[in-house]
Amino acid sequence: MAFVLLVVSFLTFALMYNVPGGPFDQTKQPLSEAALANIKRKYGLDQPFYVQWWRYVSNAVQGDFGTSYVAEGDKIVTLFGRYWGASLIFGALSLAWSIPLGLVMGVWAAVRRNTLIDYIVTLISVVGITVPVFALGIFGLYLFSVRWKLLPYTGWDLTNEPLTAVLPVIIFGLLPLGTIARYTRAGMLEVLAQDYVRTARAKGLEFQVVVLKHALRNALIPILTVIGPFIPNALTGSAILEKMFNIPGVGRYFIDSIQARDYPVIMATVLIVAVLWGITYLLTDLLYTVADPRIRLDGSKS
Amino acid sequence: MQASSTVSNRASVASAAIGKPLSPAQLALRRFSRNRLGLLGTVIVALFVFCAIFAPILAPYDYQKTSAINAYKSPGDAPEYLLGTDESGRDVLSRLIWGARTSLIVALAAQAIMLVLGLLLGFSAGWFGGWVDFVVNRLIEVFVALPALLFRILVVIVLGGGIINLVLAIALLAWPELARLVRAQVLGYRGREFVEASHALGSSTGEIAWRHVLPNILNPLIVAITFSIPSVIILESSLSFLGYGINEPTPSWGKMVGGAANYIQSYWHLGILPTICLSIVMIGFSFFGDAVRDALDPRTAQK
Numbered sequence: 001m002a003f004v005l006l007v008v009s010f011l012t013f014a015l016m017y018n019v020p021g022g023p024f025d026q027t028k029q030p031l032s033e034a035a036l037a038n039i040k041r042k043y044g045l046d047q048p049f050y051v052q053w054w055r056y057v058s059n060a061v062q063g064d065f066g067t068s069y070v071a072e073g074d075k076i077v078t079l080f081g082r083y084w085g086a087s088l089i090f091g092a093l094s095l096a097w098s099i100p101l102g103l104v105m106g107v108w109a110a111v112r113r114n115t116l117i118d119y120i121v122t123l124i125s126v127v128g129i130t131v132p133v134f135a136l137g138i139f140g141l142y143l144f145s146v147r148w149k150l151l152p153y154t155g156w157d158l159t160n161e162p163l164t165a166v167l168p169v170i171i172f173g174l175l176p177l178g179t180i181a182r183y184t185r186a187g188m189l190e191v192l193a194q195d196y197v198r199t200a201r202a203k204g205l206e207f208q209v210v211v212l213k214h215a216l217r218n219a220l221i222p223i224l225t226v227i228g229p230f231i232p233n234a235l236t237g238s239a240i241l242e243k244m245f246n247i248p249g250v251g252r253y254f255i256d257s258i259q260a261r262d263y264p265v266i267m268a269t270v271l272i273v274a275v276l277w278g279i280t281y282l283l284t285d286l287l288y289t290v291a292d293p294r295i296r297l298d299g300s301k302s
Numbered sequence: 303m304q305a306s307s308t309v310s311n312r313a314s315v316a317s318a319a320i321g322k323p324l325s326p327a328q329l330a331l332r333r334f335s336r337n338r339l340g341l342l343g344t345v346i347v348a349l350f351v352f353c354a355i356f357a358p359i360l361a362p363y364d365y366q367k368t369s370a371i372n373a374y375k376s377p378g379d380a381p382e383y384l385l386g387t388d389e390s391g392r393d394v395l396s397r398l399i400w401g402a403r404t405s406l407i408v409a410l411a412a413q414a415i416m417l418v419l420g421l422l423l424g425f426s427a428g429w430f431g432g433w434v435d436f437v438v439n440r441l442i443e444v445f446v447a448l449p450a451l452l453f454r455i456l457v458v459i460v461l462g463g464g465i466i467n468l469v470l471a472i473a474l475l476a477w478p479e480l481a482r483l484v485r486a487q488v489l490g491y492r493g494r495e496f497v498e499a500s501h502a503l504g505s506s507t508g509e510i511a512w513r514h515v516l517p518n519i520l521n522p523l524i525v526a527i528t529f530s531i532p533s534v535i536i537l538e539s540s541l542s543f544l545g546y547g548i549n550e551p552t553p554s555w556g557k558m559v560g561g562a563a564n565y566i567q568s569y570w571h572l573g574i575l576p577t578i579c580l581s582i583v584m585i586g587f588s589f590f591g592d593a594v595r596d597a598l599d600p601r602t603a604q605k
Contacts, residue, residue, distance in 0.1 A: 004443050004444050004447045005390065005439075007440075007444045008444060008447055010449055011444075011448070011453075012453070012456070015453075015456050015457065015460050016456070018460050019459055019460050020458075025603060124586060126588055126589075127581075127585070129588070130532065130579065130581075130584040130585050130587070130588040131537045131580075131581045131584055132539060132540055132556075132584065133540075134539075134543045134556070134559060134560075135539075135577040135581050138559055138563065138566065138574065139574070139577060139578045139581075141563075141566060142566055142570055142573065142574055146566060146567050146570065147570075153567070187379045214514070216588070231312070238451065239451055239452065239544065240451075240540060240543065240544060243544065244563060251452075254455075255455070256453055256542065258455060258456070258459060266456065269449075269452065270448070270452055270456075271451055272454060273449040273452065274447045274448065274449060277447055277449070278447060282372050300537075302409075
């Protein structure tokens with residue numbers, strides 16, 4: 001993982017090094033030669049590329065991602081923490097309803113196979129999985145805020161106006177909802193056809209008990225692999241939805257920073273998100289071993 | 303689905319009995335044509351491709367022709383503009399039709415690059431093993447760890463917008479999935495007798511790859527491609543939506559939505575119409591892809 005992060009940081013650094021235009025462009029901020037040279041020295045911009053990169057990495061390892069060019073003097077770690085809060089709440093709320101509901105919908109559709117319920121669940125999952133998130137966002141905004149005026153039009157204020165969160169949280173959750181429902185349904189159908197389920201039914205166990213205790217537990221392992229990647233994805237925010245609904249999260253902050261050419265912030269965001277990805281992947285791997293003792297951590301399945 | 307596949311099995315047994323065996327391709331085609339949702343998806347995808355190819359003939363107006371007097375016409379306002387006009391008076395219908403072409407071009411170009419990279423790297427890793435496999439695997443790990451959307455935005459900014467750079471930004475980060483698939487498939491064929499026999503007869507690695515391995519991994523590859531084309535279209539429209547994709551004046555559905563998001567309270571059609579097009583095409587691709595997978599791999603069709 002350390003190696004991966006090193007390469008990720010190098011790629012990002014190399015890309016940013018070549019971004020046309022900088023925060024101290026003469027057109028944006030006319031400065032004298034001497035002042036410009038001073039600023040460049042202050043931020044180390046007069047050093048060669050690899051020196052800048054190496055110094056950055058050695059600081060980053062110690063948790064120092066430097067200061068923002070734009071919000072002057074503010075430590076990036078503090079800034080990131082401030083914006084990440086909104087993204088974290090946004091993502092956590094979205095997963096909080098979509099994961100359980102996705103599981104319930106998947107199990108329900110499998111048990112009531114080829115009925116109206118099954119078709120409705122399938123339709124919802126197809127829409128959630130295939131329609132891009134900004135399209136769902138525009139539909140939602142148009143129907144619920146503009147046409148029916150049920151919900152407020154963008155904004156993010158959980159304490160004073162909690163209704164502002166409803167639409168983005170629902171839309172952000174539709175992809176995990178659809179994916180989890182689809183895989184749960186397929187997994188349950190497979191497990192329900194197994195001999196031990198028939199045996200459990202034959203020896204007189206309640207249908208609900210068999211579904212929940214025997215079938216669901218075994219269907220859960222492949223579903224965990226599906227849920228895993230959603231967690232880092234949700235917890236690091238959605239640039240598209242945060243921009244669309246004006247949520248002050250990491251995704252929107254990243255886009256704002258790119259427009260302002262705020263290199264240290266861009267760099268830090270990419271790196272921190274990569275670290276979060278790595279950690280959540282590790283955690284889901286651990287989760288598999290809890291759910292299925294047959295899986296060993298070295299990757300072999302005995 | 304189960305019923306239809308048993309019917310097709312019975313049909314193939316019957317036709318075999320009268321001495322006319324069906325080829326695997328014919329069986330796959332038969333399974334495909336029995337899938338109603340798949341046929342619906344095929345129709346949608348075909349319409350989309352048709353619009354993309356014949357955009358210059360189908361579009362009633364030039365997609366960049368502006369007209370200040372005719373700006374912000376809603377659908378039905380003026381009979382000559384069927385679906386209304388946008389903020390600079392350009393015909394929405396024409397831009398929607400041309401948008402299909404943009405999506406298809408980006409999807410096919412990105413897919414081609416991903417395919418070349420995925421096949422080359424995946425095959426080398428699986429075939430040669432050792433340090434080649436090690437390097438390719440580390441490369442895949444790095445590219446999977448990158449925050450994809452953020453990094454693509456960065457690439458577009460460095461290279462500049464426009465179709466070619468957008469294609470690169472999409473493809474250069476999306477090949478690992480294909481490479482993984484190819485690697486896993488090649489590993490399964492490397493030690494097989496027919497491959498060893500060909501090797502013993504003096505075939506070169508390239509020859510074996512092209513004539514013996516590729517035909518065998520074609521089915522999973524086709525399935526992967528039918529699912530990856532719509533995801534490329536989503537990426538193109540998402541990046542264009544954010545303003546880091548297709549440049550003006552080329553029409554793109556994502557960009558049309560992005561530009562119209564602020565007018566949605568007064569001019570709903572500017573945001574909603576391209577969204578509807580995109581959603582229908584995506585759902586069509588999904589049905590089409592499912593049907594292709596079920597047709598080529600009868601085992602999954604049983605589910």
